[in-house]
Amino acid sequence: MSIKQLHHLLPGESAKIISFHTDLTLQSRLVEMGILPGVEIRLMKKGPFKGPIEIKVRGYEVALRYKDAMHINVS
């Protein structure tokens, strides 16, 4: 189980969130939405041209920006 960043996942691939990069100001909001270390997610879809990334987490679907996904470590 190697650590990589969320945007490296392929559509349909599942992973567990490990940690957030300190630069990710968004993390306070992500965790309030239940997206926190230890939680499993599945990457659903990547928008074209490094557009937003859609993930499934806790039974709902949510979109993040590509540059934010780069700051989320998963394995």
Place this chain on the structure above:
Amino acid sequence: MDNNMPLIALMGNPNTGKTAIFNLLTGMNQKVSNYPGITVEQRRGNAQLKENCAVQIMDMPGTYSLTPESLDEKIVAQQTLKWLNGIDRTAAIISVVDAGNLSRNLYLTSQVMDLGIPVIIALNMMDRVMQKNQNIDGIKLQKMLGVQAVVPMSAREKWGIEELQTELLNVIKLENSEISSHLQIKIPKEIEKIINPISEFLIDKNNYDNYITNIQALRIITRKSALELYSECENLNGAEIKSLTLLRDNVAFEIDELGMNHRILEATLRFDMLDRALNDQNLIIQNEIKQISRSERVDKILTHKWVGPLIFIALLYGIFQSIFTWATIPMQYIDSGVGYLGNYCVQIFSPGILRDLLVEGIISGVGAILIFLPQILILMFFMTILEDTGYMARVAFMMDKLMNKIGLHGKSVLPLMSGYACAIPGIMATRTIDSWKERLITIIVLPLISCSARLPVYTLMIGAFIPNKPILGFLNLQGLTMVLMYFLGTVTAMVIAAIISRFIEEKGKSSFVMEMPPYRMPLAVSLFRQVYTRGKLFVINAGKIIMAISIVLWFLASFPKPESDEVTFSIQNSYAGKIGHAIEPLIAPLGFDWKIGVGLITSFAAREVMVSTLATLYNVEDEGDDFVGITEALKNEVNPLTGLPRYTPLVALSIMVFYVYAAQCMATFAIVKNETNSWKWPLIMIVYMTGLAYIGSLLVYQGGQFLGFV
């Protein structure tokens, strides 16, 4: 509404069906108003319970947590801090929870439970859970959380609402002392020790109990907005804010030293508690992330890389097509209705200034805005469908990258699209954009989108001066000119956004975390109610300003009256006529004469007033505002200096370009002032738009003449 009734707050995450429950509880008995000082809608309504007891329900904006990220969420957070201080405390809180997404929804619920106000959980959308052959044991959940009641229900299928009313009645009859103890975060001793300096600060300031103090301290260290909110609500002075910030920075540092992360501490502790409890009680629905939902399959097409945008464009085209075709007939009815009312007033009132004011000023002025109501309602109808089905979230998803490149946000798409009907509802719709900078830029460029008030001006000019000639076989020169005007406005809005985004400083960072709600059929009742309330707000907000300006313009155009009765009154000699002549040298390079000048001035009330102003100026009132009359008058107008026709296709084009850009709608700027809380931005908008209009028209007219067009 009676203020002695017990107040009940309705809270919950976005997309949980909160508003549907609000509607079911209150029926038609509701009132939409603005929060004091800011224009965020506050919805209140009365609900009749059994035993002749009535309560007032307050629908709060949807939020994920009590630490605010957007303007809507800030309202909720401020309100709860007030309740903590014992101000306007509600008798109970209904926490609306999406049963299909229990663990995330309970985060807010558990924050709300900490307030010490009785909580009833409305476990909504149970129909979806049961469809999947699953169930949630409400009593088990109620015991686990320690709330007053858990009511499984479905607002969509309209069941469970009676049980909710019964539980509300039970809670109201409770004495405060009977609130049961609830599930609380266990704050580890080491953390409690570290946050102690903040806790002491809070205890000095507030009467919170020990637990609430610790919770507030945890919240304050998560991020700046929490600290700002607290300082604002408690009216802290500069020195206090400084010392609290210092305490916060120290505590945050110490927590990170321990190997923890201060920014996610509260949520980590809370979810740890909730997830563990749900697991112990076997209330967790397993392996949800692996399921491929129906929405996900639909999205394979609707947000497909290439097909998705094409579908979006086709939908837009269809919507605009229907706005223009469906609205024609009701617009004619309104037009003749206003005309009839005017004539009726002429007949029943004796001639005089008051009658003139009523007929020429108020009725014609307000009528001019009412005529666009059908178009606006149709557009709002479609916008509401796109929003309620969940499609708008997908549009934001598809457009975010493109929008972000020019300094806007995926969520800017909806407001910008509303701008094709009217800038005012569009500007109001920007509140959902969490980044201040992106919201501001959206507001600044929104009036460049050609709204329906420009349509009469375009129609008049194109009908009179652009030949009805086929182009490339299937296109038509008139239609093409119209499309070109819309295109010009839209493209300029994008360019301006890209330019000003470099000059506006960001307050906080831009982010895009957007829930993609499952697709669902909109409910007819809530659809029509939303269209109705939005339409009403539009008529009232715009109507007030237009009425005032109509009166002023009527005065300017009707006075001073000639001293002798033998001289017939000519608008040339009125104040408006004098102003028109005064600005003629300024607008002559654009190809405009004084009559157009008067029209430009009266257009400050609303752009379409241009048409009726010209109609008045050409003395064609007898024919009503029949477009043919004005068209003929415009075509026959001769330039006294050259003997050639005064208006040419080039002048018409110059006028249209002016109308694409010009800052002419006072109502828009009044709304911008409200939304941005300062005159700075509306003034900047007026300056840049007027500049664009002048330069654009100048280029068209002078450039056209240079190239040999007349």
